[in-house]
Amino acid sequence: MNADPNAPAGASQRLVAVRENVAIARDTYRLRLDDPILARAILPGQFLMIRPAAEGADDPLLGRPFALYDVTTDAAGAPTAVDVVYLVVGRGTAALAQRRPGEQLSVWGPLGNGFGPPPAGPVIFVAGGIGQTPFLALGRWWLGKMSYGLQSKGLDPPCPGSAVGLSSSSSATLLYGVRTAALLAGVNDFRQVGIDVEIATDDGSAGHRGFVTELLARRLKQGERPARIVGCGPSSMLAALARLVEPFDIPCEVSLENHMACGFGACFSCVVPIRQPAGTIDLRRVCVEGPVFAASAVEWPASASPH
Ligand SMILES: Cc1cc2nc3c(=O)[nH]c(=O)nc-3n(C[C@H](O)[C@H](O)[C@H](O)COP(=O)(O)OP(=O)(O)OC[C@H]3O[C@@H](n4cnc5c(N)ncnc54)[C@H](O)[C@@H]3O)c2cc1C
Numbered sequence: 240m241n242a243d244p245n246a247p248a249g250a251s252q253r254l255v256a257v258r259e260n261v262a263i264a265r266d267t268y269r270l271r272l273d274d275p276i277l278a279r280a281i282l283p284g285q286f287l288m289i290r291p292a293a294e295g296a297d298d299p300l301l302g303r304p305f306a307l308y309d310v311t312t313d314a315a316g317a318p319t320a321v322d323v324v325y326l327v328v329g330r331g332t333a334a335l336a337q338r339r340p341g342e343q344l345s346v347w348g349p350l351g352n353g354f355g356p357p358p359a360g361p362v363i364f365v366a367g368g369i370g371q372t373p374f375l376a377l378g379r380w381w382l383g384k385m386s387y388g389l390q391s392k393g394l395d396p397p398c399p400g401s402a403v404g405l406s407s408s409s410s411a412t413l414l415y416g417v418r419t420a421a422l423l424a425g426v427n428d429f430r431q432v433g434i435d436v437e438i439a440t441d442d443g444s445a446g447h448r449g450f451v452t453e454l455l456a457r458r459l460k461q462g463e464r465p466a467r468i469v470g471c472g473p474s475s476m477l478a479a480l481a482r483l484v485e486p487f488d489i490p491c492e493v494s495l496e497n498h499m500a501c502g503f504g505a506c507f508s509c510v511v512p513i514r515q516p517a518g519t520i521d522l523r524r525v526c527v528e529g530p531v532f533a534a535s536a537v538e539w540p541a542s543a544s545p546h
């Protein structure tokens with residue numbers, strides 16, 4: 240069922256069984272959803288609306304958006320399940336943490352625009368808080384290690400190594416900032432697929448003590464010029480990232496995590512001001528026209544604190 244003509248082709252709502260829901264860091268869980276259809280269709284940067292309530296219960300009523308973390312495949316390379324990684328922050332995510340293997344959840348997706356093809360050259364991902372989640376699948380794809388979503392376009396099924404011959408980025412680095420080391424989630428997942436990880440913590444309990452944008456500032460100052468920079472995290476961090484990158488003329492994208500009520504374009508609860516090519520500023524729905532936008536196009540709030 241497509242509720243909006245702008246919703247991505249193949250987006251649908253169904254009941255999906257939980258295969259795993261395991262803690263991987265403080266207040267942070269990896270949820271594995273048994274859904275081969277979604278696993279074949281979803282692209283890095285797209286997201287799902289997951290209704291965290293137990294089957295039959297009506298609280299919370301609304302779904303919550305979560306980015307694709309990764310797709311799992313069987314021994315033959317066929318996509319079988321979709322992983323999301325989530326931080327418990329409120330009612331919905333607390334309810335999700337209670338879900339057990341075998342229970343069914345209402346899931347709507349794949350939603351949103353996702354990322355474009357890999358840029359040639361090195362790429363840097365900048366993540367704050369739980370903003371690392373879109374970068375595992377993106378890194379695997381851009382490094383040419385995994386294809387995603389091809390079956391939805393009538394092409395070959397995604398499987399490890401199937402990207403031979405496709406263009407890919409030469410290296411990927413994740414700059415990953417959290418408040419404290421206990422919140423670091425999935426660092427080994429990134430390293431295992433060949434993404435370099437550099438860490439920053441507010442309290443100095445791991446890596447650099449300070450903001451994650453300082454790690455990027457240091458690299459840019461030393462002359463590093465990646466082919467693309469991509470950020471995901473709190474809007475104050477993304478605003479600081481956009482300001483930092485602007486003078487360097489390096490393409491920079493951000494994946495926004497605005498509050499969402501419907502997830503498919505109907506309620507306008509997720510709008511963000513986006514500068515148009517003609518210079519005007521129009522409101523765009525993060526759930527349909529995003530969540531990925533050029534950092535230079537976003538009209539960042541003046542109140543976004545310096546980072
Ligand atoms: C496209 C997209 C992808 C996302 N991917 C992930 C992901 O992979 N993993 C993950 O953990 N989270 C992700 N989020 C954020 C996640 O959707 C929210 O954390 C979740 O909806 C909170 O639900 P809740 O009911 O637990 O919190 P609520 O009870 O609704 O809120 C609890 C507190 O958190 C604040 N809050 C809730 N949502 C947000 C938000 N989006 N931004 C800022 N503050 C918020 C509220 O203001 C409140 O203070 C994503 C959001 C979007 C839009």
Ligand code: FES
Nearest residue numbers: 502504506507526
């Ligand atoms: S969440 Fe309803 S329009 Fe975006």
